[in-house]
Amino acid sequence: MHLGSIYLIVQDFNKSIQFYEKLLEMPVSAQNMQRFAQFEFEGNNISIMNGYFDAMNPNLTVCKGEYIEEFDNLVAMAEAENTHKFVLNFWAENLEKERERIVQLGISDKLAKIKYVNNVKPYYYFQFTDPDGNIIEITGQYSPKKGEFDE
Incomplete structure (x- = not known):
């Protein structure tokens, strides 16, 4: 297949x-x-x-x-109402630079800041939506600023 x-x-x-x-x-x-x-x-x-x-x-x-x-x-x-069960995932070499590019494009009014999750290894990403409300996630290399993700 x-x-x-x-x-x-x-x-x-x-x-x-x-x-x-x-x-x-x-x-x-x-x-x-x-x-x-x-x-x-x-x-x-x-x-x-x-x-x-x-x-x-x-x-x-x-x-x-x-x-x-x-x-x-x-x-x-x-x-149909968008249930957000589908996510398009892309990666970029420089996550911060890619997020700034998305901001400059002005293509989405729903744009998250860079986030972090760690279950096997650190994973940095941000999300936004397309015109139909589909979630798009961009992940990539990111060096957090000191204290950025501290609790």
């Missing part, structure tokens, strides 16, 4: 494309009308799917086989 793509069903297709182009520092790699866009990088593929395209353009999409509401109702998926 091989991973083909991770794709997010979104409410605002163009806003999501702009968000991920800025975050990933690359343009969309391929796009199918206003329905689907993908970003291919380092052997990975993250895609954006417009949850409204098929319903708004029934003449452009042919669907055959059993319709299952839970799997096939893209509008309902796009409009």
